[in-house]
Amino acid sequence: MTSCPVTGTGSGPDSEGTGDEVIVLDPLVRDLAGEGARLRAAGPLAPVELPGGVRVWAVTRHAEARRLLTDSRLVKNIDHWAAYQRGEIPKTWPLIGLADPGPSMLTFDGPEHRRLRTLTAQALTPRRVAAMRPRIEEITHELLDELAASADAAGRVDLKSAFAYPLPMAVIGDLLGIDTTQIPRLRTLYDGFFSSVTPAEEVPAIIAELGSLFSAVVAQKKQAPGDDLTSALLAAAEEGDSLSDEEIVATVQVLITAGHETTISLIVSAVRALLTHPEQLALVRSGEVSWEAAIEETLRWDAPTTHVLIRFATEDVEVGGTVMKRGDAVIIAYGAIGRDERHHGADAERFDVTRTPTRHLSFGHGPHVCPGAPLSRLEALVALPALFDRFPELDLAVDPAELRNKPAITQNELYELPVRLH
Numbered sequence: 271m272t273s274c275p276v277t278g279t280g281s282g283p284d285s286e287g288t289g290d291e292v293i294v295l296d297p298l299v300r301d302l303a304g305e306g307a308r309l310r311a312a313g314p315l316a317p318v319e320l321p322g323g324v325r326v327w328a329v330t331r332h333a334e335a336r337r338l339l340t341d342s343r344l345v346k347n348i349d350h351w352a353a354y355q356r357g358e359i360p361k362t363w364p365l366i367g368l369a370d371p372g373p374s375m376l377t378f379d380g381p382e383h384r385r386l387r388t389l390t391a392q393a394l395t396p397r398r399v400a401a402m403r404p405r406i407e408e409i410t411h412e413l414l415d416e417l418a419a420s421a422d423a424a425g426r427v428d429l430k431s432a433f434a435y436p437l438p439m440a441v442i443g444d445l446l447g448i449d450t451t452q453i454p455r456l457r458t459l460y461d462g463f464f465s466s467v468t469p470a471e472e473v474p475a476i477i478a479e480l481g482s483l484f485s486a487v488v489a490q491k492k493q494a495p496g497d498d499l500t501s502a503l504l505a506a507a508e509e510g511d512s513l514s515d516e517e518i519v520a521t522v523q524v525l526i527t528a529g530h531e532t533t534i535s536l537i538v539s540a541v542r543a544l545l546t547h548p549e550q551l552a553l554v555r556s557g558e559v560s561w562e563a564a565i566e567e568t569l570r571w572d573a574p575t576t577h578v579l580i581r582f583a584t585e586d587v588e589v590g591g592t593v594m595k596r597g598d599a600v601i602i603a604y605g606a607i608g609r610d611e612r613h614h615g616a617d618a619e620r621f622d623v624t625r626t627p628t629r630h631l632s633f634g635h636g637p638h639v640c641p642g643a644p645l646s647r648l649e650a651l652v653a654l655p656a657l658f659d660r661f662p663e664l665d666l667a668v669d670p671a672e673l674r675n676k677p678a679i680t681q682n683e684l685y686e687l688p689v690r691l692h
Contacts, residue, residue, distance in 0.1 A: 293305075293308055297467050303619070305606075309603050309606040310610060314329065315590055320601075321364055322363050324365075324599075327600040328602075328603045331610045331612060336635055338602075350582035351582045355597075362471065363473070367473070367480075371524060373520050374517060375390065375524065376520075383637060389506050390499070399648060400648075406648065407652055409436075409437055409440045417432050418660075428686045429538070433537070434537040439457075442526050442642075444498070446498055446526055447487065447498030448487060455483070462476045464678040465676070484519050485515075488515060492504060499525065504518060536568065536646060539568050540654055541664075542673065544564065545665055547621050550621065550624075559623045562651065564654070565651060565654070569632040571621045572682060573607075573608045573630075573682060577679055578634070580600065580601055581601075583596050661692065663690075673687070
């Protein structure tokens with residue numbers, strides 16, 4: 271059994287004296303598939319280094335991730351991170367906003383987490399999500415009209431910025447009551463928030479501005495409530511729940527952060543996968559394979575979230591013969607887990623919409639499973655067939671090798687997706 275000492279920059283594995291290679295996650299995200307393969311090969315619990323020299327553990331395989339995501343010894347409260355408590359993780363660390371996003375259901379465990387989660391679930395019921403379909407269809411068709419109008423003379427357009435980005439932002443904005451005029455600024459702020467290479471001096475200002483923006487949304491909804499989730503959270507607080515304004519602001523921020531990024535990446539990844547596997551696209555468009563199957567295979571094969579930060583061990587935890595010590599930090603490497611051949615078969619690296627369904631973890635598992643997963647799936651289920659019905663000859667306008675990921679180790683997000691509409 272291997273036990274790695276809590277030394278080095280940050281709390282977590284240290285290669286010195288253990289023989290274990292620390293895998294440095296590429297902040298520029300240049301080879302996700304190769305990085306995922308290296309993580310799986312390193313074992314179910316791999317020592318990794320995040321941008322900024324912060325060392326943590328990464329869970330790399332399906333079975334171990336599924337178990338650990340329900341292990342009560344791993345918590346989201348950053349007060350349990352030994353390195354953070356020792357002052358080794360600065361407030362200017364580029365990923366601090368993801369590791370410590372404020373008092374919300376993302377950072378609470380146990381009864382406090384259930385309390386916030388229940389309130390959110392009451393607003394995001396299956397019935398309410400289903401009722402949003404007409405509005406999603408309306409936004410989708412408006413964007414497709416604009417897409418055709420914005421293409422250049424050769425029919426080229428960036429599908430991400432013109433379609434995959436504005437759709438989920440408009441939907442989550444409607445859900446939470448966010449003024450659409452704020453979306454351009456939000457896009458700029460989130461680019462910096464998720465980036466692994468944001469200059470340290472800019473990090474506190476980005477986090478502060480996002481907090482101020484969402485505080486203003488909550489204040490406005492106090493004055494003029496509407497039929498939206500923010501107003502529902504405020505109403506719950508007024509009716510005797512112990513939700514504080516700070517908790518509501520943090521919860522709104524978590525929901526909009528998670529609610530648009532995953533859907534953007536899901537739509538972009540699905541289009542890229544289908545256009546680079548035309549025989550698979552033909553099966554879906556003919557009706558031989560459902561769009562639901564194509565969406566689930568995309569989620570498995572090209573997960574929208576590559577690494578989720580961070581859980582902290584409240585006591586020693588053994589995984590596959592390796593021990594993470596109390597106070598260590600661990601991330602879940604969803605990008606690697608989705609192609610785990612031990613769970614998905616020897617051909618897990620292959621995109622195959624006809625694959626016999628196997629459970630994937632791309633929206634998480636356990637108490638912290640993504641509450642917006644049904645909405646994200648619905649948006650993709652509306653957007654993808656509508657896109658290919660409107661533009662049946664859609665194809666990539668560049669060689670797939672030219673497509674580049676943004677420098678965000680937590681997100682599987684391209685800079686752009688140039689296509690030809692024909």
